[in-house]
Amino acid sequence: MSTSHPVAAVIGAGTIGLSWTALFAAHGLPVRVSDPRPDLAEAVADALAQAAPQLARQGLDVHGLAGRVQLAGDVPEAVRGADVVQENGPENTDFKRELFATLVREAPSHALLLSSSSALPASAFTDGLDDAGRILIGHPFNPPHLVPLVEVVPGERTSEDAVARAVEFYRSVGRVPVVERKEIPGFVGNRLQNALSREAIHLVEQGVVGPAELDTIVVNSLGLRWSTVGPFLGAHLGGGPGGYRHMAEHIGPSMRRMWDSLGRPEQGPEETERLITAVEDAYGARSYGELTEERDRRQLAVLAALADTTPHHEENRS
Template identity: 80%
Template structure:
């Protein structure tokens, strides 16, 4: 299947929506953005200005990128004639249920209806829709114009063709889609992230390390490793020539004992305030703009190093 996607509607212009806008426009799509925020024009202009050199560093021709973006007064105007709709609203089931009812009614019958939902599965807000077959989760990682992964998660009523088209669309804009076979709150990426975050909170709470020291551990070990191989391949290689079998048979029992000893952070008001202050002490002296610029610059460097294997995904999406 090969399809031409030419027009995208971005519903919601927060951090994620603005990043999607830049990515879609950078790949030559006509983009219509809508959001009730009063500073929408300024926010879109700032996002495109910041993202253009980053997209250019990834080999895209960003000349005239701003000319491909138009602001829409409401959802109906934004989705008129769209091939793709990317929703980026609040993590609220009622909000998404009402919004997607509008999208089903107002968007063209062929339009993909994609949700950037971070944790809520599609089935939770599509059960009452007249047509839920073209609704599917397309969950990115921040910022989606740089981080390649998109978790494509079909709901109970999502059509097979919709899943295949969503995979094709995300690949067409340089993303790496992974189709997840079962709905689960938080999907895969956020569940993994939260599992690590839980132990990180515990270690800081127990005084083992500071937030900055824990970040240093991750950046200089697990983060470095996981930028090139995932946990299973990393473990397979960690077993030497004997691979994952050797690893499981020789240190599996000790790893199990470690799992049993993983902590549960208290995170009461006192502990939460102490953690907030510790993170602010570590990073609060630098602005958000400075920190994100450094993050994005480093991520671009990693992505450039990984470019030969970009978008290495299974041919069969489901």
């Protein structure tokens, strides 16, 4: 990126695109947004208004935030003159294949083309494209203006230069990029999340706990722990001074015996309906706005508490 403020295009302004828009603009980038939704102007204005105080709490200057965001009439208009494009459209291979063909055609040849895709790897939708070297996944966690991780996943034909530029770009907007060297459905974050979700669904289906109790267990144990140490360092410390070796040799065998009883819930239409009802019974009385406000407030409190204590090696990891 040649200037300190590259021009960003955000394609798809749903949950993720709106959050990226706020983050990029708060870092001083001019942002062009494209989405066919009829309420685009209102959605962008609402998202910026909601995110501004949260971004300010992270030390960002949010004056003039809205002035840096421009609505584009269509995708070509949004990406013309862009240095970096962040795609956040529907999670669908055909959609992304067609969209990236347009991006390659319409964006300047130096522009980095990034997809927020949660599970589809870049190679799944770039097979027919000549210019796939600058296309790769930049997968965030919701909401990307608060949760720092971005999984940077090159496709088979992505250039090393594009990977390095993506890492540099995400760092420049305060994110923590981690490069993953093999394309695998769901990448790393969503595989881990789904391993846990699968067992969570199993435990609820078996009547061991309800959705709210399960969430209470995670928030007060694993979630708290994992905002300070990951599973491997957690286990290394769980082994006491004997470390991971002691954990693996002492408690490991009884944990591994449990692996055979981990759930593989069915999730046909009936089971899915039952689960949806259970979650709605637990949380349906509170509005989306109220729940996201509470989540974001708590998320910011954790980030603020951790800000001064982030280990050096994590800040520099890529």
